[in-house]
Amino acid sequence: MNTARLSLSQTPPLTVPAPYLLAAPWFVVAAGLWLAVAPDAFADRWSSVLLGVTHLITLGFLAMAMLGAFQQLLPVLLGVPLGRPRALAWSVFLPLALGTLLLATGLGLAQKGLLLGALGLLGAALGVFLWRGGRALLRAPTVPGTTPAMRAALLALAVTITLGLHLAGGHAGGSVARQLTDVHLAWGLVGWVVLLVAGVAYQVVPMFQITPEYPRALMRWLVPVLLGALVSWSVARALIPAWAAAPAWLAALALVAFAVITLRLQMRRRRSLPDVTVEFWRLGMLCLLGAVALWLARPWIVGYDVLVGVLFVAGFAMSVVSGMLYKILPFLVWLHLNNRLHEHPPGQRGRIPTMKQIIGEASARRQYRAHALAVALLCAASVWPVVVRPAGLALALSGVLLGVNLADAIGVYRRTRAGTHPVPLG
Amino acid sequence: MAEHVLDVSELEPPEPLVRTLEAAEALAPGDYLRMLHRRDPCLLPDNLRSRGFCFQQRPGVRTAVEVFIWREGDALGEQAARQACDGP
Numbered sequence: 001m002n003t004a005r006l007s008l009s010q011t012p013p014l015t016v017p018a019p020y021l022l023a024a025p026w027f028v029v030a031a032g033l034w035l036a037v038a039p040d041a042f043a044d045r046w047s048s049v050l051l052g053v054t055h056l057i058t059l060g061f062l063a064m065a066m067l068g069a070f071q072q073l074l075p076v077l078l079g080v081p082l083g084r085p086r087a088l089a090w091s092v093f094l095p096l097a098l099g100t101l102l103l104a105t106g107l108g109l110a111q112k113g114l115l116l117g118a119l120g121l122l123g124a125a126l127g128v129f130l131w132r133g134g135r136a137l138l139r140a141p142t143v144p145g146t147t148p149a150m151r152a153a154l155l156a157l158a159v160t161i162t163l164g165l166h167l168a169g170g171h172a173g174g175s176v177a178r179q180l181t182d183v184h185l186a187w188g189l190v191g192w193v194v195l196l197v198a199g200v201a202y203q204v205v206p207m208f209q210i211t212p213e214y215p216r217a218l219m220r221w222l223v224p225v226l227l228g229a230l231v232s233w234s235v236a237r238a239l240i241p242a243w244a245a246a247p248a249w250l251a252a253l254a255l256v257a258f259a260v261i262t263l264r265l266q267m268r269r270r271r272s273l274p275d276v277t278v279e280f281w282r283l284g285m286l287c288l289l290g291a292v293a294l295w296l297a298r299p300w301i302v303g304y305d306v307l308v309g310v311l312f313v314a315g316f317a318m319s320v321v322s323g324m325l326y327k328i329l330p331f332l333v334w335l336h337l338n339n340r341l342h343e344h345p346p347g348q349r350g351r352i353p354t355m356k357q358i359i360g361e362a363s364a365r366r367q368y369r370a371h372a373l374a375v376a377l378l379c380a381a382s383v384w385p386v387v388v389r390p391a392g393l394a395l396a397l398s399g400v401l402l403g404v405n406l407a408d409a410i411g412v413y414r415r416t417r418a419g420t421h422p423v424p425l426g
Numbered sequence: 427m428a429e430h431v432l433d434v435s436e437l438e439p440p441e442p443l444v445r446t447l448e449a450a451e452a453l454a455p456g457d458y459l460r461m462l463h464r465r466d467p468c469l470l471p472d473n474l475r476s477r478g479f480c481f482q483q484r485p486g487v488r489t490a491v492e493v494f495i496w497r498e499g500d501a502l503g504e505q506a507a508r509q510a511c512d513g514p
Contacts, residue, residue: 207465208438270436334440338473355440 012085020068027060028399035392052108059100078140095125115172145219149199156191211265259285280323287315306382330358333413367401427456435464435489458507459495
């Protein structure tokens with residue numbers, strides 16, 4: 001496995017990803033509570049509450065966590081520092097957080113003023129991120145699989161944002177180009193989410209779950225196949241809809257390949273120690289397979305669009321991102337504490353907490369159970385809308401537990417730095 | 427003059443780094459550490475340098491990577507580590 005050499009001095013401060021990672025779970029809580037008080041949310045895929053809740057999760061949780069992690073992982077995995085990282089972090093975080101709240105409430109309550117505010121804030125936040133992240137990625141060394149996937153993910157994010165701003169403008173102006181919604185969805189979920197997850201997975205799964213490396217063929221072909229399929233599917237939908245099926249099947253096969261290979265790698269772990277992140281990933285991959293199967297069956301089985309979305313967003317994307325957070329954040333906390341040891345002369349360097357002391361396995365497992373319950377109830381609610389209320393409460397509970405676990409990790413960092421943690425430093 | 431072998435190839439980050447630094451700190455004069463790992467230990471170089479160790483890395487036989495580590499200024503340890511690293 002090739003990774004870029006990491007210089008400890010290039011590691012951005014923990015204050016760069018911390019606001020993103022600490023805030024992300026609370027958007028899940030908001031989404032869950034909103035569902036709990038909106039029994040008609042799953043009535044159909046165009047319900048205004050469902051649109052609002054979906055964006056709380058996709059922008060507030062997924063994009064928030066992924067953008068925060070991206071700003072840390074770019075220097076750590078690829079060795080490319082981002083200039084003035086604190087200023088960049090806050091100039092993206094604040095408008096992203098506020099813009100997400102405005103967009104979700106604007107969509108859910110059909111408030112044009114809120115939507116116009118969201119357009120400006122989200123356009124600014126994501127535009128700044130794309131510009132700075134894209135420039136950094138262009139000069140990044142080629143780490144096989146990871147660098148091309150991250151570049152393609154940013155390209156997909158740019159398409160998603162452009163379409164999203166256009167659609168939100170339509171909601172604000174009263175004329176929504178609904179035929180573009182599926183294209184916006186496909187570029188956001190299959191493009192941005194899957195490609196970034198894959199790019200990070202190539203490094204994180206073998207490294208932290210101690211599996212064999214991903215096959216070179218997958219790392220070589222997943223990006224061109226998915227990007228090619230997305231472009232040709234989008235063009236075909238606009239010009240010759242009958243031709244859209246072939247690229248859709250191609251993309252589906254690529255997703256199945258990624259999921260099956262990931263599951264097989266996890267079955268071949270070198271050490272089978274209990275690790276809740278493996279379970280998050282397993283759940284995620286199984287939900288991805290379920291979403292793809294149900295989506296491919298659309299010509300024969302109608303009325304399950306919401307279930308496809310639930311399986312993909314809550315089942316796949318949220319599971320995998322949560323699993324990554326349980327590795328990435330404790331590792332970053334450990335890394336920053338370890339870097340601070342260098343400030344002490346040799347002989348005066350003490351011990352720092354282990355990964356399992358930063359976020360305990362039992363706490364993470366408790367949250368995993370709440371998350372799995374929420375996914376199951378959300379799936380049920382997409383078929384029997386009467387279950388929406390308990391599904392929303394389970395989602396909110398899962399978000400609270402995740403938020404507490406991640407905040408605890410930052411707490412361990414602060415206490416250890418202050419010398420008040422049970423494991424003394426220095 | 428002795429070789430100490432440490433296989434960290436089945437450990438999760440940051441344990442390979444932690445165990446390697448602990449083993450390096452325990453080196454006696456003239457000794458060196460042969461660390462076996464499944465991947466390029468990207469955090470190790472800076473950590474070794476800041477603690478006063480030198481190292482040489484090569485593709486491994488049993489694992490993907492082998493790193494030979496000795497104390498800075500320990501001529502005997504360095505000679506033995508380099509011989510081992512340049513050998514089979």
